[in-house]
Amino acid sequence: MSRLLCLILALACGLFAAPVCAAPADTGDALLLIASGRFPDIEKGVALLARSGDARTQAIIEALRDGRLAVAADKRVVIEGANGSWSEAATGEALAEAPPSPKAVRLNNRIRRAVEAALGALTLMAPDAAARRQAAEAVFRSRDATALATLDEAIAREEVAGIRRLMGEARAAILLGDAGASDLQKIEAVDILATRADQDALALLRAAAAQGSPTVREAAEGAITAVERRLAVLSMLQNVWYGLSLGSVLLLAAIGLAITFGVMGIINMAHGEMVMIGAYTTFVIQELARTHAPGLFDWTLPLAIPMAFLVAALVGVAIERGIIRHLYGRPLETLLATWGVSLILQQTVRSLFGPTNREVGAPSYMAGAFDLGGLTITYGRLWIIVFSFAVFSALIVALKATSFGLKIRAVTQNRRMAASMGIRTSWVDTMAFALGSGIAGVAGVALSQIDNVSPNLGQSYIVDSFMVVVFGGVGNLWGTLVSALTLGIANKFLEPFAGAVLGKILLLVFLILFIQKRPRGLFALRGRAVEA
Amino acid sequence: MTRRPILLAMLDGKGAIFLGVLAALAVLVPLSNLFLPETSPLHVPTYAVSLLGKYLSYALLALALDLVWGYCGILSLGHGAFFALGGYAMGMYLMRQIGPRGVYGHPVLPDFMVFLNWQELPWYWSGFDIFPFAALMVLAVPGLLALVFGWLAFRSRVTGVYLSIITQAMTFALMLAFFRNDMGLGGNNGLTDFKDILGFSVQAQGTRLALFVATVIALALGYGVARYMVTSTYGKVLIAIRDAESRTRFLGYRVEHYKLVAFTVSAMMAGVAGALYVPQVGIINPSEFSPANSIEAVVWVAVGGRGTLVGAALGAVVVNMAKSWLTGALPELWLFALGALFIVVTLYLPKGIVGTLAERREKRKATATAKTAGIAAEAAE
Amino acid sequence: MTSPTLTNTVLYLDGVSVTFDGFRAINKLSLAIAPGEMRAIIGPNGAGKTTMMDIITGKTRPDEGEVFFGGMIDLTMLDEAEIAALGIGRKFQKPTVFESHTVADNIRLALAGARSPFSALFGARNRIAEERIDAILSTVRLTEHRTRLAADLSHGQKQWLEIGMLLAQDPKLLLVDEPVAGMTDAETAETAHLLKEIAHEHSVVVVEHDMAFVRDLGCKVTVLHEGSVLAEGSIDAVSANERVIEVYLGR
C-alpha cells in the first residue's frame, strides 16, 4: 500500500519536475509496474524509468523494445542476453542460472510509442551527434510531453545548430499539442513549425487550427497557407527535378539519333539496339570484374563508357558499310533495312545472354540520396543528369570545334562540294554514323543503371527517341536538348493528373498534333536543302 | 463511251491468275475438307482451313497497305492499328454474343467487366450485339481514325519518314491505351472465349469453312476495289503524287484529298481484314497494335512487290507460311530470318517477287521484239 | 488598294519581299503583266527569278507585299492547287514530268477539267477523250512517243512534254522558267516559235538567260537584280542600260 502511494507521488513528481525527483529508487518501482503485466501500468513504468536518470534505464528500455525483458516466476525482472545468458534488470548483474520460467513483457502500440519516446529523450544528450539528431526526430514524431524537460535541457546544451533547430521543432510540436501550454507558447510553436514547412508540420498545424483558442487558430491558419504554398513550390521543384532526370534519359537516348537522323538524315531503326548493346557491354564488364577483380567493382562504369562506345561504334560501322551505304537517298528503304538489323541484334543478344533481365549493379557512388532544401536528390539521378549533359557538351564541342566535325557539317550540307574539296565523303559518313552509334552505346551504360537490361531495352526507347529528335527539329542539336528536357518535364507534370500511361498517351497525341503544325520541329531549319 | 478499256485494263494477266486462284481456293478447300477422307494427302484439316483464312486476312491487310505505300508513297507503320480496330469491333460483337454463358454468368456484361466490378455496359458497347451495326463499325472506326489522322497529316504536308514515324506513334499510343483496363475493352487479355457468330458456333467446322470462304471473297473484293482505283485516272494521280508531289500540286490537284481517299479506303480494308481475322484466330488483344506488327506487314508487301497488289497478297501468305513453319521448327531462328528478310529485300529485291518477275518478262519481250525486228530487217535486205 | 494598274492586269506584284534565314531573296519587287502580254525576265543567277515564280504559284509565302491575279484575286491567301486551278501554269527550271507515266498519261493528268478524286475515280477526269491528248501531242511533236515512259525521253523532249502539259492545262497565265536550257540551237528556235504561238491566246512570263532567245521572243524585258527590278523596256533599251551591262551582261 505504502509502495503504491509512493509510486503515485513519484508519478506526480515526474510529471511536473522530473529531474528533481530522479532517484535510482524509481527504477525499482518502475520495474514493479512493468512486471504487473497490465498495459496501462507498463506504460507508466516506462515513463517513470525514462525520468529516473538511472544508468540502467537505456539497457532496460532497449531490452523491452526488443522483447528481451522478461518477468520470471519469482517476479524478478530479467534481461535475456546473447546466447541464452540472463541478467538482473535493475542491476545488470549476470545470473548464474536461468531464472524460473521467464515470460517476455508484452507490448502494444501505445507502449511501443512510449518506449520510442523514452529512448528518444534518453539519447537527446548522447555524445554522438547522429544519435542526438535521431532522438530529436523521434521526439518530434512521438510528441511525448514527458520529454519536454529533457528536451529543454538538451536544447540548452546542444551546440550543433541543425540539431538544435530540430529539437526546437520537436519542442514546438509537443507544446502545440499540450493542453497546458499557454497561447503565447503555442503561437511561438506555430511560427517554428511554419519554418519547418513539411507534411508533418502541416499535419500538426492543421490539428492546432482545428482545436486551439482563436488566436492560436488564426496563427495556425496563417502558417498553414504559408506552408502549403511552400509545399506546392517544393512539389513543383520535385517534379521539375524528376522531369529533368527523365529528360536527361531521353536526351541520352536521343543524342545519337540526333546525329544519325538529325544531322545525316539516316533513319536508323536499330538505334535502340545500340543503346541495348551499350547496356550489355556494361553487364559483361561487371561480370568480368565480379569474377576476376571484385575490388574494381566501383570502376566498372567508368570503364564501361569507352568500351560501350567502342563496341556500339563498331557495330555501327558494320551496319553503315554493309547496308546503309547502299541505300543513301532512299530513307524509307533504310528504315526497313535497319528495322531488320534491329531484329537480328535483339535475337543475337537473346541467344547469347538469354531472354530475361540481367542484373547490372550500382557502384557505391550511385547509391544513396541527400536533402537539398526539402528536395530529396538521389545520387543515381544526379549522376545521370550530369552525365547526359557532359555527353551533350562533348558532342557539341566535337561537332563545332574539331576538323572532323567540320567535315561532317560540310558533307551533310553539300556532299558534291565537299567531295570536290577533297573530303572523303564516304569515310565521313561511316565515321559520323559510328559516332552516333557509339554515343547510343554510352547512353546504354547510363540506362543500365535505371532500366531493366533485357533484349527489349532498345525497343522501349525507339519511339521516344524519334519523338524527341523530331520535336526538337531535325538537324538541330540544341533543339534536341530543349525537346528532351521539355518532354521529360511535361511527362512528370502530366503523371499526377493522368497517370503514367495516360500521360504518355497524351504526350504522344500532343506530338502527333504538333508535327502537323510544325512538320520540321520546334527549331526548324529553313531553306532549300531541307525541302529536297 | 471509254468504259470498256478501263474494265479491260483492270483485269490484266496476273490479276486474272490471282482471282482464278482465289476462286479455286474458295471451292476446293471446303470440298477437300468436307469430302476427302482424313487419310488422303489432299485432305485439308479444319485447323488448316482457319490457318489459311488467317493468312488470307493478312493478305487483305497487305493489299490495303500496298494501296497507300506502293501507289501513293505513304509508308504507314500504323496499319496494324486499323487492322486491330476492325478486329476489336468484331470482337465486341462476338463478346456480346456470349450473353449469359460467361464464367460469371452475367446476362449482359462480359466476364472481364464483372471481374472489374463494373455495373453496366459502357455506352460505346451498345449496339454491338447487332451484327449489321458491328459490321458497319468494322468499316467506320478505322475509316474515321484514318480520315481524322490523314486530314491532319496530309493537310500540313507531313510526308516521307516523318509520316511513317507519326503513324508508328499513333499505333503505339493506341496500344498503350488498349492495355488500360479503364478502356473497357479487356485490357491486357483483350477479347476472347467467343462462342457464336450469327448464331453459329465459332468452333464448328461449317462456321470455319464459311469464315474461310468469306475471307476469300473479301480478299477478291478488296482486290477489285484496289485494282479499280489504281487503274482509273485516280490511280495515275496517286502515282504522280508518289513520284513528284509538288508537281502534281502545280497541276491543280488537291494532293491531300487524293491521299485522304486512298488512306481511308485502305484503313477500312485493313479493318475488314482484322474483323475476319478475329473469329478465325479466336482472340484479339492490344499486342495487335504493337509497332512491330505493323512494320512486319510492310515487309510482306516488300517481299511480294509493292505497287503490284497481287504481290502484296502473295508476300503476306508466303512470309506467314514461312513464319508458321519456322516458329514451329526452329523458334529462335525466326527473328533472324525476318530481320534478314528486311535487309535482303530492300538491298537486293527492291521490286519484290512479282515486280522482279514482271520486269524480267518485259525485258525478254523487249529483246524478243528487237530480235524479230532484226530478222525482219535482214529479210528486207 | 485599287491602284490604276491593278484593274487592268493579269498579274500584279507590289512591294513583295521574302527572306530566307536573314537573306533577302526578293526585295520590294513590283511588276505588272497585262492580259495577253508576253514578258521576258532576265537577270544574273540568284537574282530571285525562280523565287518570284515560287511566290506567284504559292510555293513560297512572301513576308510582305501584294500579289494579285486578274486584278482582284489575292494569291498570297491561296495554296498551289488553288492557284493552279485559277489558271496559272508553271514550267519548272529543272524539267519535272511524271517519269513512271507514259507521255500520253502525263498530258492526260494535265488536261484542263475537274480535278477532284471523285471525278478521277468515276467522273469526267476518268473519261478523258484520247483526241484531246492527241491534239496536244502533235502540237509539241511527241505523237510517236505517245506510249513511251516519260523517264525514257531525252532532256529536250522532256522540256517539250512539260510545255505540252502547260498547253493542256490551258492556263490564263504561263510561267516558264528557263525553257531552252540544254537545248540545241534548232530546238531553241523551235521553242521560241512555240511560245510565241501560245502567247497569242495566253499571258506568258518567260525567264531565260539566252539573250538570242529573248531577242527572238521580241517582247518587253524586265531585268531582275538582287530581288528587285533593275530595268524594264525593249531588249535594245535594256541592253544599252549602263547598270544592266555592269551587273549582268558584262562589258
Ligand SMILES: Nc1ncnc2c1ncn2[C@@H]1O[C@H](COP(=O)(O)OP(=O)(O)O)[C@@H](O)[C@H]1O
Ligand atoms: N527555299 C529557299 N531557302 C533558302 N534560300 C533560297 C530559297 N529559295 C531561294 N533561295 C535563295 O534565293 C536566291 C534567289 O534564288 P533564285 O530565285 O533561284 O535565283 P534565280 O532563279 O534568279 O537564279 C538564291 O540566293 C537562293 O539561294
Ligand SMILES: [Mg+2]
Ligand atoms: Mg532560277
